[in-house]
Amino acid sequence: MSSSTSAPGSGPLTDAGPVSLCAREPHVPADRLVAEMVPPPRFDSVRFATYVPDPNQPSQSEAVRVLEGFAAGLGGAHAVGGGKRGFLGFGRAKAPKTPAGPRGVYLDGGYGVGKTHLLASLWHATPAEPALKAFGTFVELTNLVGALGFQQTVRTLSGHRLLCIDEFELDDPGDTVLVSTLLGKLVEAGVALAATSNTLPGKLGEGRFAAADFLREIQGLSAHFRALRIDGEDYRHRGLPEAPAPFTDEEVTKAAYATGGASLDDFPHLLEHLAKVHPSRYGALTDGLRAVCLTGVRPVPDQSTALRLVVLADRLYDREVPVLASGLPFDRLFSEEMLNGGYRKKYFRAISRLTALARDAKGLVGS
Numbered sequence: 001m002s003s004s005t006s007a008p009g010s011g012p013l014t015d016a017g018p019v020s021l022c023a024r025e026p027h028v029p030a031d032r033l034v035a036e037m038v039p040p041p042r043f044d045s046v047r048f049a050t051y052v053p054d055p056n057q058p059s060q061s062e063a064v065r066v067l068e069g070f071a072a073g074l075g076g077a078h079a080v081g082g083g084k085r086g087f088l089g090f091g092r093a094k095a096p097k098t099p100a101g102p103r104g105v106y107l108d109g110g111y112g113v114g115k116t117h118l119l120a121s122l123w124h125a126t127p128a129e130p131a132l133k134a135f136g137t138f139v140e141l142t143n144l145v146g147a148l149g150f151q152q153t154v155r156t157l158s159g160h161r162l163l164c165i166d167e168f169e170l171d172d173p174g175d176t177v178l179v180s181t182l183l184g185k186l187v188e189a190g191v192a193l194a195a196t197s198n199t200l201p202g203k204l205g206e207g208r209f210a211a212a213d214f215l216r217e218i219q220g221l222s223a224h225f226r227a228l229r230i231d232g233e234d235y236r237h238r239g240l241p242e243a244p245a246p247f248t249d250e251e252v253t254k255a256a257y258a259t260g261g262a263s264l265d266d267f268p269h270l271l272e273h274l275a276k277v278h279p280s281r282y283g284a285l286t287d288g289l290r291a292v293c294l295t296g297v298r299p300v301p302d303q304s305t306a307l308r309l310v311v312l313a314d315r316l317y318d319r320e321v322p323v324l325a326s327g328l329p330f331d332r333l334f335s336e337e338m339l340n341g342g343y344r345k346k347y348f349r350a351i352s353r354l355t356a357l358a359r360d361a362k363g364l365v366g367s
Helices: 030-035 057-071 079-081 115-125 138-149 148-157 172-186 211-217 219-224 249-258 266-275 279-285 303-318 344-364
Strands: 102-107 133-137 161-168 192-197 224-230 261-266 291-297 325-329
Touching: 057 102, 057 115, 057 224, 102 115, 115 133, 115 148, 115 161, 115 192, 138 148, 138 161, 138 172, 138 279, 148 172, 161 172, 161 291, 172 344, 219 224, 249 261, 249 291, 249 325, 261 266, 266 291, 266 303, 279 303, 279 344, 291 344, 325 344
Parallel strands: 102 192, 102 224, 133 161, 161 192, 261 291, 291 325
Antiparallel strands: none
């Protein structure tokens, strides 16, 4: 669904004044969960050709080369529409037998090196109609299982040529086993896999976890994955200016009223509201927004709240929604204990993405 539409039940956005995210409680039907398993709007136009490798990091150019070959190898009659499906996958042609060799790739690297760009480029480059390719985060995939049930999810996705999973979560052993079992069924049906991943609890190191941890956690699927290491620094900070300092409450409020399609919320109240909305609906929560304006940004009070904020930051970043804020700068959202804990990679990713969106929002405030 286009980000220019409003959330179900929220009514269309108007220029009469800013809306409040705290007033939105969207409901997302299961068919929307399936239909939206495509690269998010931010990655609609990315391709391998638009990825700019760091000349000091040869692994980035090598990853592009390998992924281009992987995509080219996913062609065939089934991939180009030989098995057109309905919503839940009934009536499609039976998937071919799994060929020999790895049927998956795992992109191993720190945050901000362009893993999602490459994953979306693989989705676009794979020679199959969109209905035969799926792209989503680990959370979105587990939400799909929750909405459809395990067996129906297997039937829905087993006619696909490719499943891309961004930010594969290894924090919850139960969910990891669930998705690993699902992927095993899909590999048996001939579906190719591609994944990026988040860090394991307790894995502090470089801010990312090694491919060996991913391959171990997915148990019997490890033989189906080829790991591609992508070295480099966070591209969002390569040669870019420092994040803008927060504005005043008055400046943020004035900009919210002057910007069509903006929302305006008190940050602590928004954090409370996020606890009432399932994270699977955060995308719908932001439908139609052209800017998010927040007053009174302060450190998040606990880890559960922090993890919900991470999901919201991901959805806003996917949809390229600028974030204008007053209060503390975004690099002070999370405590030192959080930044040194098992979820540190998620928090650094959220800071990186919110900082980029804050840069995007700088022009909303008049000089």
